[in-house]
Amino acid sequence: MDILKRFCLLASLCLCAAVALGDASDLSKFFKNTPGAFVLYDLKNDRYLRYNPVRCKQRFTPHSTFKIPNSLIGLETGVIPNADFVIPWDRQQYPPEEAMSEEWNRDHDLRSAIKYSVVWYYRELAKRVGEARMKKMVQALRYGNQDISGGIDRFWLNSSLAISANEQVAFLKRFYAEKLPVSQRSVKIVKDILVLEKTPEYTLSGKTGGGPRGDGKYLGWFVGYLETRGNVYFFATNVDGDNFAAIREPRVTITRQILTNLGYLPH
Structure with missing residues (x-):
C-alpha cells in the first residue's frame, strides 16, 4: 500500500510539473517576434509561472513603473500629504512640445499624475524628497539595484x-502584504490610485512604463x-521594440492575453 501511495504521489507531482511546463512553453505564442519576459505569482497556491526565465532575472531601467515606490516615498516623507x-505645471521648465x-x-495631483504617467510631476516630487531621503527609502524598500546615483x-x-521582472513581482508582493517599511496609510493610498479596472468579478491594478533603453x-x-x-x-511583463509605438500596446496586450488564457481574466 505504501508503494502504491508513493507511486500515486510521484505521478501527481509529475503531472503538476508537466502542466506548469506546458503553461510556460505555451506563453511563447503571445510574444511571437517580440523579445520579452513575463513573471506571474499565484499567491494562494504559492506558484510562479515564467516566460523567458533568463530575461526574468535581467535588470532594466524601471521607467514609469518606479512611480509606485516614488508615490510611497512622497507620501511617507510628507512631501505629498495625500x-x-x-504640483503646479511649470511651462518653462517642462515645455509642451516635450x-x-x-x-x-x-497642474496635476498624485492621482492624475499616476493615471496619465506624468513624468514631470514625479521629477518634482523626487527633487522635493531630496537625495539623502530618497537613497535611504529606495534602500529600505529593497527596490532593484537601489542605485540612485544617476540624478535625483x-x-x-x-x-x-x-x-528585473522577478524583482518587480517580489516588490509588489511585499507592497500588497504591507511588508514594506512604510505606513499602512501610504500603502492604502497607493493601492487606491493603482486601480485600473474594477468589476464585480475582478480588480486589476498596475502601472506601465516605457522609454529608450540606451541601445x-x-x-x-x-x-x-x-x-x-x-x-x-502578481505579474511583471517587459518587452523590446524599435520605438515607443512598438512597445506601448504590446506590453499591456500580451499581459492581458496571458491572464485571459490562464482563466484569470474573463474572455
Whole structure:
C-alpha cells in the first residue's frame, strides 16, 4: 500500500510539473517576434509561472513603473500629504512640445499624475524628497539595484536604477502584504490610485512604463496584480521594440492575453 501511495504521489507531482511546463512553453505564442519576459505569482497556491526565465532575472531601467515606490516615498516623507496634492505645471521648465501627452500640460495631483504617467510631476516630487531621503527609502524598500546615483530627478529614467521582472513581482508582493517599511496609510493610498479596472468579478491594478533603453531599442513594462475569486496574481511583463509605438500596446496586450488564457481574466 505504501508503494502504491508513493507511486500515486510521484505521478501527481509529475503531472503538476508537466502542466506548469506546458503553461510556460505555451506563453511563447503571445510574444511571437517580440523579445520579452513575463513573471506571474499565484499567491494562494504559492506558484510562479515564467516566460523567458533568463530575461526574468535581467535588470532594466524601471521607467514609469518606479512611480509606485516614488508615490510611497512622497507620501511617507510628507512631501505629498495625500492623493489630492497638486504640483503646479511649470511651462518653462517642462515645455509642451516635450510632453508625451497633452494631458501632461497642466497642474496635476498624485492621482492624475499616476493615471496619465506624468513624468514631470514625479521629477518634482523626487527633487522635493531630496537625495539623502530618497537613497535611504529606495534602500529600505529593497527596490532593484537601489542605485540612485544617476540624478535625483532622473535616476529611474534609463539611468542608474535597474530592476528585473522577478524583482518587480517580489516588490509588489511585499507592497500588497504591507511588508514594506512604510505606513499602512501610504500603502492604502497607493493601492487606491493603482486601480485600473474594477468589476464585480475582478480588480486589476498596475502601472506601465516605457522609454529608450540606451541601445537604440525601446523597453516597455507592465507590472501589477489581479485580484479575483479570492486570490491575487502578481505579474511583471517587459518587452523590446524599435520605438515607443512598438512597445506601448504590446506590453499591456500580451499581459492581458496571458491572464485571459490562464482563466484569470474573463474572455
